Amino acid sequence: MNPSMLRTFVAVYEEGKLTLAAQRCGVTQPTITNVIKMLEQDLGESLFKRGGQGVVPTGVAHSLYFKAKNILSELDLILNTGWDSVETVKVGIPPIMSPHKHQKILRTLNRLSNIGVRIHICHKRQPSDIKIGMDDKRTENELFIPLWNEKFKLCIPFEHPLNQLAEITPSDLDGVEFVVNPRCFNRKRIARVTSGNKRAIKVTAHAHSKPMLIQLVRAGYGAALMSDAMLEGVQDVAIRELSGSEMLIRYGILVVADKAEELPYSQIINAIKTIDFSAL
Missing domain, CATH: 3.40.190.10 (Periplasmic binding protein-like II)
Structure with missing residues (x-):
């Protein structure tokens, strides 16, 4: 297992379709398929199931995704010294939610590289600055912005x-x-x-x-x-x-009320709010 394989896995997980992952990685679809097969052989587990709308991550894939994102983020931090002065925003996403909604959020966050911050995807049990969650899980100082x-x-x-x-x-x-x-x-x-x-x-x-x-x-x-x-x-x-x-x-964005209007939090919130969660 190497960083290239992990980046391919992350692309498939976030895009939800092998064709889109291939375009994102600049390779052919058979190459993507072979990399995922090799990764599954290394792990001894199935990572994706084919569905009518693309591929659906398994429970093992959900767990691997958060670990892979953290590994790749740390690797980028080592390779790109410019990250030292860049603010990191931790975004928490629950692993158990609709795969289609999950992928829409991840694709949106992946496209926010132009706002000048490093977005770190966190598991729900890890500390985060912004998180997707249920309204009954918010704390007294958090704002709940409904999504679906x-x-x-x-x-x-x-x-x-x-x-x-x-x-x-x-x-x-x-x-x-x-x-x-x-x-x-x-x-x-x-x-x-x-x-x-x-x-x-x-x-x-x-x-x-x-x-x-x-x-x-x-x-x-x-x-x-x-x-x-x-x-x-x-x-x-x-x-x-x-x-x-x-x-x-009721799912929505949970963020400390004082941060909701600040940059870059407001940019991330506004980007997520533009997602059409009603469509597959």
Whole structure:
């Protein structure tokens, strides 16, 4: 594994399409494909899945991306002494969100090299100056600038009795068995949806990742409430709207209020605000 391979991987991750990554790197598409294959062989893991709109990063790719960006940033810092006097802005991006929205944000940030700052992409657990996150995660001194909303939907096997209903409401979840991811949608949050029901919901299994949650649903362990981002690309289970329930995740920019109008923060914020998140 070398810096050139990492730069190719980053290009594919950020662009979301092999053709765009090839144009960005100034090479042919087969070259991009071969580099990704070599990288996958080195890691012993799959990095991308082919989809109708391009390539979709796997969980391993999400983890590698943040490490690769940091390695390449440090390498650039060593090779380009001019960076010593350039301000660094740390932008935090959660790894679990819609791949398409993820890539739009990353492409936009990558094009901001002309504003005279070094943009450092951070994992959500790392300190950052600006971050993309949920409104209920903001601190008292942070400003929330809304970008898009995501709905929670019911994920069930095709043969589940609920899937026979023309419309599913919270009252239909009375006594239904659920599988949950305690970190993102725990028993308390499900209880809010089913608070008017006579019987409490029953949690049959816990999952600590999106793939495991989907696998448990497929295997018939129970239903799951999952966001649009978590269900993106999922086709082998039934995905149903929950009528009469406004369960939303509000995503936006989180930034300390005093910094929002300052340069270069305002430039980064304005660039992200121009993204059309409604289109794929």
